[in-house]
Amino acid sequence: MTRLHVQLAAAAALACLALAPVVLSPFSITLMNYIGIYSLVAIGLALLTGVGGIVSFGQAAFVGIAAYATAWVSALNGQSPWLGLLFGVVLTCGVAVILGVVTLRLQGHFLSLSTVAWGLAIGFLFGNVDGLGRFNGISSIPPISLGSFALVSSGQIYYLIWGIVALVLLLGYNLLDSRLGRAMRALRGGNTLVESLGINAFRIKLVTFVIAAFLASLSGWLYAHMSRFISPGPFDASMGIEYLMMTMVGGAGSLLGGVVGAAIVTLLKNSVQDYLPLIAKGASGQLEIVAFSALFILFLQWARQGIVPSIARYLPKIRRERPKPAPPLPRRPQPTPGELLLKVDGAERRFGGLVAVNNVSFEVKSGEILAVIGPNGAGKSTMFNCLTGALRVSKGEIVFAGRSIVRDPQSRIAKAGVARTFQHVKLRPRMSLLENVMLGTYGRTSSGLFAGAFRLNQREEASARHEALMQLERVGLGDKPFELAGNLPLGNQRILEIARALAADPALLVLDEPAAGLRRQEKLRLAELLRSLRADHLTILIVEHDMEFVMSLVDRIVVLDFGSKLCEGVPSAIRSDERVQEAYLGGVA
Amino acid sequence: MTSDIAAILAIDGIATGAVYALVAIGTVLIFTVTRVIFIPFGDIAAFTALTLAALDAKRFPGTGALVVVLACLATLIEIISLIRSGDIRLLPRALLFYLAIPLAVVGIAWLTMRMDPPLAVRLVLALMLITPIAPLLDRIVFRPIADGTVLLLLTVSVALHFALVGLGLLFFGPEGVRTEPLTSFSTEFAGVLISGQTMLIVIAALAFSGLLYLFFDFTLVGKSLRATAVNRTGSRLMGIRPARAGTIAYLLGSLMAGVSGILIAPVNTVFYDSGFLIGLKAFVGAIVGGMTSYPGAAIGAVGVGILESFASFQSSALKDVIVFSLLIPILIWRSLASLHSEEEIEE
Numbered sequence: 035m036t037r038l039h040v041q042l043a044a045a046a047a048l049a050c051l052a053l054a055p056v057v058l059s060p061f062s063i064t065l066m067n068y069i070g071i072y073s074l075v076a077i078g079l080a081l082l083t084g085v086g087g088i089v090s091f092g093q094a095a096f097v098g099i100a101a102y103a104t105a106w107v108s109a110l111n112g113q114s115p116w117l118g119l120l121f122g123v124v125l126t127c128g129v130a131v132i133l134g135v136v137t138l139r140l141q142g143h144f145l146s147l148s149t150v151a152w153g154l155a156i157g158f159l160f161g162n163v164d165g166l167g168r169f170n171g172i173s174s175i176p177p178i179s180l181g182s183f184a185l186v187s188s189g190q191i192y193y194l195i196w197g198i199v200a201l202v203l204l205l206g207y208n209l210l211d212s213r214l215g216r217a218m219r220a221l222r223g224g225n226t227l228v229e230s231l232g233i234n235a236f237r238i239k240l241v242t243f244v245i246a247a248f249l250a251s252l253s254g255w256l257y258a259h260m261s262r263f264i265s266p267g268p269f270d271a272s273m274g275i276e277y278l279m280m281t282m283v284g285g286a287g288s289l290l291g292g293v294v295g296a297a298i299v300t301l302l303k304n305s306v307q308d309y310l311p312l313i314a315k316g317a318s319g320q321l322e323i324v325a326f327s328a329l330f331i332l333f334l335q336w337a338r339q340g341i342v343p344s345i346a347r348y349l350p351k352i353r354r355e356r357p358k359p360a361p362p363l364p365r366r367p368q369p370t371p372g373e374l375l376l377k378v379d380g381a382e383r384r385f386g387g388l389v390a391v392n393n394v395s396f397e398v399k400s401g402e403i404l405a406v407i408g409p410n411g412a413g414k415s416t417m418f419n420c421l422t423g424a425l426r427v428s429k430g431e432i433v434f435a436g437r438s439i440v441r442d443p444q445s446r447i448a449k450a451g452v453a454r455t456f457q458h459v460k461l462r463p464r465m466s467l468l469e470n471v472m473l474g475t476y477g478r479t480s481s482g483l484f485a486g487a488f489r490l491n492q493r494e495e496a497s498a499r500h501e502a503l504m505q506l507e508r509v510g511l512g513d514k515p516f517e518l519a520g521n522l523p524l525g526n527q528r529i530l531e532i533a534r535a536l537a538a539d540p541a542l543l544v545l546d547e548p549a550a551g552l553r554r555q556e557k558l559r560l561a562e563l564l565r566s567l568r569a570d571h572l573t574i575l576i577v578e579h580d581m582e583f584v585m586s587l588v589d590r591i592v593v594l595d596f597g598s599k600l601c602e603g604v605p606s607a608i609r610s611d612e613r614v615q616e617a618y619l620g621g622v623a
Numbered sequence: 624m625t626s627d628i629a630a631i632l633a634i635d636g637i638a639t640g641a642v643y644a645l646v647a648i649g650t651v652l653i654f655t656v657t658r659v660i661f662i663p664f665g666d667i668a669a670f671t672a673l674t675l676a677a678l679d680a681k682r683f684p685g686t687g688a689l690v691v692v693l694a695c696l697a698t699l700i701e702i703i704s705l706i707r708s709g710d711i712r713l714l715p716r717a718l719l720f721y722l723a724i725p726l727a728v729v730g731i732a733w734l735t736m737r738m739d740p741p742l743a744v745r746l747v748l749a750l751m752l753i754t755p756i757a758p759l760l761d762r763i764v765f766r767p768i769a770d771g772t773v774l775l776l777l778t779v780s781v782a783l784h785f786a787l788v789g790l791g792l793l794f795f796g797p798e799g800v801r802t803e804p805l806t807s808f809s810t811e812f813a814g815v816l817i818s819g820q821t822m823l824i825v826i827a828a829l830a831f832s833g834l835l836y837l838f839f840d841f842t843l844v845g846k847s848l849r850a851t852a853v854n855r856t857g858s859r860l861m862g863i864r865p866a867r868a869g870t871i872a873y874l875l876g877s878l879m880a881g882v883s884g885i886l887i888a889p890v891n892t893v894f895y896d897s898g899f900l901i902g903l904k905a906f907v908g909a910i911v912g913g914m915t916s917y918p919g920a921a922i923g924a925v926g927v928g929i930l931e932s933f934a935s936f937q938s939s940a941l942k943d944v945i946v947f948s949l950l951i952p953i954l955i956w957r958s959l960a961s962l963h964s965e966e967e968i969e970e
Contacts, residue, residue, distance in 0.1 A: 144910075147954060151951050155943075282778070323789035324789035327789070331783060
């Protein structure tokens with residue numbers, strides 16, 4: 035399957051949608067309108083939950099804010115629905131920004147629970163505020179009109195609704211395939227990696243959250259002017275859960291899944307309403323919700339992935355072309371070889387009463403490979419985390435390229451030119467090798483939300499793609515750039531992490547136990563790669579356990595033991611040092 | 624607001640809070656043992672009140688039919704999974720636990736009903752009928768996805784709540800109930816009238832929390848539950864079956880929810896859907912305790928009760944808005960206070 039096939043399929047789907055009002059009955063068109071309106075919310079939720087990993091139970095509240103806003107403007111104050119759209123979108127996004135700033139730093143299920151909280155609170159508000167009709171709602175909302183043409187019937191507003199859905203899908207898929215979209219997709223799986231790439235995870239989360247709220251507000255506006263009447267019911271907590279249901283049924287993480295999920299849930303609900311009375315007479319109302327919830331639970335038990343990803347597995351893969359040569363991305367000025375690059379001075383890190391790193395000082399000069407070694411529990415990893423900003427030092431100073439970095443957050447240190455790999459490999463297994471490496475170029479590129487959505491970023495994208503391919507080739511993984519990262523063996527995953535770090539054009543490459551878990555052949559290849567990087571004048575700091583690996587590779591070694599520096603020197607001197615032998619072997623017999 | 628009113632509101636709040644505390648403790652218990660945030664505990668509490676009201680009115684409660692339906696479903700699922708895994712010899716045991724015992728409970732309740740039992744017996748019957756529900760739901764709904772993420776379990780739990788609300792309407796009807804007070808005793812303390820019901824609620828909450836403490840610290844089963852909470856794999860290696868620990872946790876939890884339902888029934892009118900707000904407010908309390916600490920959950924729940932009491936005095940329409948808005952600062956505080964392992968969200 036090529037790109038052309040996908041475009042043809044999309045065009046066919048659009049043609050079917052455009053012809054639907056001619057063929058279908060008015061009732062079916064009304065149903066289609068609801069599907070379109072719910073799709074918008076579900077697409078936003080797919081972006082938020084499936085892509086960004088933020089589960090929200092409160093989207094119905096955003097729909098409600100926009101619906102009430104436009105009803106207030108148009109029905110109660112007699113202004114144009116278009117003014118209502120503006121007011122609704124601004125108000126919803128404003129509320130989303132405030133809620134996001136307050137809650138998006140929360141971790142794991144605390145964040146989801148907070149969405150339950152504000153979803154409920156806002157939902158209760160609609161029915162209890164004077165001037166918004168309380169539980170009676172607001173009626174006689176005017177229809178949307180284009181010039182003097184009012185969209186009154188369901189066949190008329192149909193084109194507006196599905197036009198917006200199609201546009202949102204197009205822009206959404208563009209966005210996901212851009213610099214910002216890759217950062218969003220990297221959110222799922224934890225902040226550490228994201229921050230280490232120079233990406234401000236909180237900001238990306240906030241942007242994603244506001245986009246989802248924006249889509250919900252479009253949906254609310256359409257809903258208010260289509261049904262011409264609103265009451266608190268359609269915006270309460272149960273509707274919030276229904277939206278989540280749509281997203282999960284369609285397949286969280288897939289934008290198209292939002293539309294498919296909305297269609298399935300809406301049609302299913304409709305047919306449950308139709309057929310349930312036939313099976314169980316006289317018990318229709320209450321059984322509806324039972325049957326519906328039961329179906330949802332069964333669905334989650336049997337197909338957690340959702341429909342679209344399950345089907346997509348059986349479709350032929352989209353064939354892509356290898357990235358073509360493109361103008362290179364800008365490079366940072368590299369320090370002159372031999373110059374002082376990193377200086378750690380009296381670093382100390384305490385965890386309560388435990389001193390994990392105690393008064394450690396060392397220097398890294400540009401162009402050398404320095405290893406920090408030590409037995410288990412020596413404080414290597416803590417030292418490492420302090421260098422990269424994952425932890426703060428309790429005392430002491432760390433200077434990188436002439437600037438103190440002890441107060442900097444991880445993403446700022448990363449931007450300054452420190453690129454790292456992880457002891458426990460952190461990749462995004464469902465992104466391709468190329469995309470994983472492209473994550474590394476985040477700090478060297480600049481296109482934002484609009485450039486991504488409207489594809490104004492193509493020159494920069496081409497450069498980033500080419501850069502990523504070159505780094506893949508440099509480390510020897512260039513033959514299958516579109517393979518998924520999760521399919522690589524561990525040894526190659528470590529190599530891929532190095533390629534990603536290299537794509538950031540670092541001044542200092544920091545490797546956390548790169549040889550851990552590798553087989554002998556893989557270790558030899560890794561050492562070969564690191565030597566070739568040194569030949570390119572790259573400075574490398576390695577924290578390592580494997581003595582043999584380190585001894586044959588590095589220029590100098592710093593030995594830590596029980597949190598303190600034991601000694602420092604060239605490999606041969608370290609090898610013969612009695613204190614080191616004692617630390618490793620428990621004393622010379 | 625005068626100090627008299629404040630005192631009355633505070634006492635009212637403590638009583639409501641004590642009811643939430645029982646549910647909150649159950650929520651923490653289930654979460655620590657099974658990682659399920661069991662929202663439907665509020666429904667269990669409401670169903671208990673409705674069951675008791677039906678018994679008082681000399682009608683056999685819908686709970687009986689609910690238990691029978693769930694027992695049949697659970698048995699069916701258990702049999703299928705036993706046949707699939709080839710453990711046919713475990714079949715009699717499964718039939719005993721999932722079919723015979725729940726049906727026996729319903730049978731006993733039905734027979735006892737005919738003898739026009741006194742209040743104390745009706746209370747026991749209501750609790751007996753309600754306790755099998757949560758363990759059966761666990762078998763039907765949660766056991767097949769026990770290895771899922773907390774978020775998956777939470778989503779399922781919320782869906783389950785909606786199913787239960789629908790079932791509640793089906794089995795109990797739309798009428799609200801208010802049962803007779805358990806005691807007519809009342810006393811005056813520092814010029815404020817305290818009803819016996821209020822005192823009973825607080826005493827019951829304290830007694831059950833105390834019993835739970837004894838259970839966890841001084842019995843082997845309690846210790847095995849704590850071990851499961853700390854580390855499922857580790858405790859499995861020690862011969863503890865997580866599934867069994869889960870069942871015990873659900874039994875205990877629904878007992879506590881049942882007691883809270885009985886306590887709240889004479890004070891508030893309970894409808895088939897009252898459970899959601901009880902469950903959520905208890906849950907707010909549980910979050911104050913970080914979903915792990917029983918005393919923390921109890922204190923949090925009492926705090927929610929007091930807050931709700933004062934909020935409803937200020938503006939009865941917006942009291943729920945106030946309570947849930949307050950959850951956000953609490954969550955932020957908890958999130959800052961607790962250290963998280965980084966990679967919680969799996970790909």
